[in-house]
Amino acid sequence: MTHAAAIRLTARAGVVMTLAAFLGLVAFFWPFVVAPGKFGSNYAPPLIFGVLLVLVLCVILSEIAEGGIDSKALAMLGVLSAVNAALRPLGAGTAGIETVFFVLVLAGRVYGPGFGFTLGCTSLFTSALITGGVGPWMPYQMFGCAFVGMLAGFLPRATGRREVLLLALYGSLSGYLFGFLLNLSFWPFSLDPNSSIAYLPGLPFTEQWQRYVAFDIATSLGWDTGRAVTNFVCVMLAGPAVLTTFRRAARKARFRAPVRFADPRTAPSDRR
Numbered sequence: 001m002t003h004a005a006a007i008r009l010t011a012r013a014g015v016v017m018t019l020a021a022f023l024g025l026v027a028f029f030w031p032f033v034v035a036p037g038k039f040g041s042n043y044a045p046p047l048i049f050g051v052l053l054v055l056v057l058c059v060i061l062s063e064i065a066e067g068g069i070d071s072k073a074l075a076m077l078g079v080l081s082a083v084n085a086a087l088r089p090l091g092a093g094t095a096g097i098e099t100v101f102f103v104l105v106l107a108g109r110v111y112g113p114g115f116g117f118t119l120g121c122t123s124l125f126t127s128a129l130i131t132g133g134v135g136p137w138m139p140y141q142m143f144g145c146a147f148v149g150m151l152a153g154f155l156p157r158a159t160g161r162r163e164v165l166l167l168a169l170y171g172s173l174s175g176y177l178f179g180f181l182l183n184l185s186f187w188p189f190s191l192d193p194n195s196s197i198a199y200l201p202g203l204p205f206t207e208q209w210q211r212y213v214a215f216d217i218a219t220s221l222g223w224d225t226g227r228a229v230t231n232f233v234c235v236m237l238a239g240p241a242v243l244t245t246f247r248r249a250a251r252k253a254r255f256r257a258p259v260r261f262a263d264p265r266t267a268p269s270d271r272r
Contacts, residue, residue, distance in 0.1 A: 017117070017150075020057075024143050027053050028181045031188050031199055032208055049185075053139035057121055057146070072253040073111075077119060080107055084123035085130050098175070098227045100127070102234035103242075104145060105171045108152030109163075110246040116149025140185045148174045164239040171231030179224035183216050191215070 026033065027049035080103060087099040100123060108116025124142045128134050151174070158166045188199035197215040200208070 013114070021147070024053065024147070027143070028140065028184045031184060031212070032205060050136045050139040053143050057139070057142060073115065076111070076249065076253065077115065077122060080119055081122040081126050084119070085126040088123075088127040089131055097230045099230065099234065100124075100145070101148060101175060101178075101227070101231045102171055102238065104149040105152045105167055105174070105231070105235060106239060106242050106246060108149035109155065109167060110243060110250060111153070113150040113153030116151075116153045117146045118149075120144075120146035120149040137182070137185060140182055144178045144181055148178060164236060164243070167239055168232045168235040171235045172228040175228035175231045176224045179220050179227060180216055183220055184212070187212060187215060190219075 030049055084100045084103050087103065090099050104116060104120055104123065107119055121142045124138065124145050128138050128141075152167070152170060155166060155170060191198035193200065197211050197218060199211065203211070
């Protein structure tokens with residue numbers, strides 16, 4: 001049985017999110033577009049694009065809220081944001097284990113892409129405040145997690161074990177993609193320029209891309225594998241129970257249920 005999405009995405013919000021996706025890709029792939037130092041400082045590009053991502057996220061969230069977010073969806077968003085903020089410190093910093101993604105995937109699946117996008121933003125923002133992880137990397141993390149949750153809401157239909165396996169595979173893939181994207185934000189400043197896998201301004205795209213892939217494999221593959229395995233195992237083990245719980249909550253909440261005004265002359269209390 002399908003349920004109405006907790007947060008409705010209007011056509012205009014869809015257009016805004018599409019444009020935001022493009023700007024987000026530009027912000028992540030800036031080393032292939034803008035050379036460090038072009039804005040007067042080597043560290044200016046990630047800061048500029050980080051501010052841009054914050055503004056884009058604010059616009060998207062305002063569009064989503066205008067499209068329709070009722071008190072029940074807002075309460076659910078607050079609860080799951082707090083849960084994710086509490087889960088994140090349990091695994092972060094240990095062999096790439098991240099305990100925050102599987103909730104994003106399952107919530108995005110049940111409550112829809114708009115809810116998944118918003119939860120990704122609020123979860124990372126809340127956990128950053130709690131753990132003191134506020135910095136220029138935070139907008140990139142928020143944007144990456146937002147799209148992990150959103151894309152989960154667009155996955156094809158499936159039921160039973162096939163659905164759990166689909167979500168587990170998606171969670172595993174998203175673990176690799178998240179790390180691959182986040183590394184782009186600091187790659188130009190992390191190595192000696194003389195290294196064969198360091199960023200070198202002026203190289204053709206293909207050579208630059210080969211350097212980055214080699215950098216990602218050499219420095220982050222193990223960490224990203226830890227995240228991917230954690231996502232897969234958590235979804236496979238906890239997925240069935242969590243999906244059942246989320247769907248039961250969705251049935252009881254009846255998000256965006258139509259409001260009907262009954263004629264007081266035929267109200268149950270007046271019937272004989």
